[in-house]
Amino acid sequence: METRWLEDFLVLAETGSFTRSAELRHLTQPAFSRRIKALENWLGADLIDRTTWPTRLTPAGELLQEKARLLVGELSSTRSLLRGLQQADAATLTLAVPHTLSFGFVPRWLADEQATLGEVAWRLLAHNVHDAVIALTEGNADLLLCYHHPRHPVELPDSRYHGLRLGSETLQPFCRAEHGQALWQLPGSDGAPLPFLAYGPNAYFRRMVELIIERAPQPCLLQQRFETDMAEGLKAMVLEGHGVAFLPQSAVQRELAAGQLAAAGGEAWSLPMEIRVYRDARRELPQLDALWQGLAARYPAV
Known part of the structure; x- marks a missing residue:
């Protein structure tokens, strides 16, 4: 129970x-x-x-x-x-974040914002989007980092939660590259549907992929070969040549630069999203208040 x-x-x-x-x-x-x-x-x-x-x-x-x-x-x-x-934890702030952001965005963000964030000790809670939001609303996290799209927003009441726009992310299809060329290109064809590596039903990115396909300029012909909730798991499968997957661009920069991956579709097959940070306005912590004041001076409110 x-x-x-x-x-x-x-x-x-x-x-x-x-x-x-x-x-x-x-x-x-x-x-x-x-x-x-x-x-x-x-x-x-x-x-x-x-x-x-x-x-x-x-x-x-x-x-x-x-x-x-x-x-x-x-x-x-x-x-x-x-x-x-737990007096030793008084200076530690807890950050709830979806798995994908924890791998790529969070380390770079903390490094870039070191002067603003100051000497803060962090505890990272990596969850799916739903559980990351629950961690904030139930008081188990000081901050929430998450994706946002108007069709599938994280709905937190403005009267209680304050948010800032930290940046953007783009979800796009990628596949293995050989001799500088992508092995596959969307949309595929009736005679040769593309091997598709999908997100599980509980993954936020699954909704985003469904939205991309819904808005696509032509029907997408895919044959699902694999499913997982984790973008990093899909990236590993893509690198081994198992098929096409929609991945956040920030997660594949090194592999693109090394020529290991290539885009399997252009701008019509991509989707921009915001990256946001939220806090509970009722949570009174001096270190959190100081940190938020510094971030609010640099980033626009949602």
């Missing part, structure tokens, strides 16, 4: 709406419903009366609501107490 399931349930009990609760928890409604169902399965009892509308709690749900408030409150208090004991 995960404590976040109890937090989800308490939000649902408060709002009486799966849709509104999912928004407040920064989840899709299907994902939120699955977590409520997982809690019910773990408890062995129905918490929601699904025979009525609007949403109502069962007697078991009403009992759990009372107990869960106490339990979550105690856990939160205990966490705050333990954090207060």
Whole structure:
């Protein structure tokens, strides 16, 4: 059982709406419903009366609501107490970031911003995009680095979270190069579909790739050969010549310069995205405040 399931349930009990609760928890409604169902399965009892509308709690749900408030409150208090004991960590800031940004962007950004960031000790939490956002909203991270695109934004309320635009990234198809030429070029053909290396269904880049293909100037003919959530995993497969994958340009600069990779499609097959950083405005840490003030002087607000 995960404590976040109890937090989800308490939000649902408060709002009486799966849709509104999912928004407040920064989840899709299907994902939120699955977590409520997982809690019910773990408890062995129905918490929601699904025979009525609007949403109502069962007697078991009403009992759990009372107990869960106490339990979550105690856990939160205990966490705050333990954090207060960790004096050695007082100068450490925690950065939640998607895996892809952790490999390429973060090391360069920290190096470029050393004068602005000062002598900061960092703890890096590398997650998928969803869990990185949850780390910020649940207070387990001081900053969130993430991608942003208008069609698939990370939605954080402006009243609570402040954001800055740090730069941009472009997602583009690449494949192995031989004798300076790409082995394949999009869009492929009926008789020769391109071997395609795809992102898994839980990957943010999968949505971005679907958007590229949706906007493409002509139908894309692909035959999927491999799937993973990790861009670095796809890059390794591309380097071995297994097929075409959409990769962030920042992740392949060395391989392009060395002639190991080549673009498998031009600008019509690429997609620009923003790179953003967010903080919780209610989080009061002198070192975080000083750092944010320095960044805000250099980068535009979202």
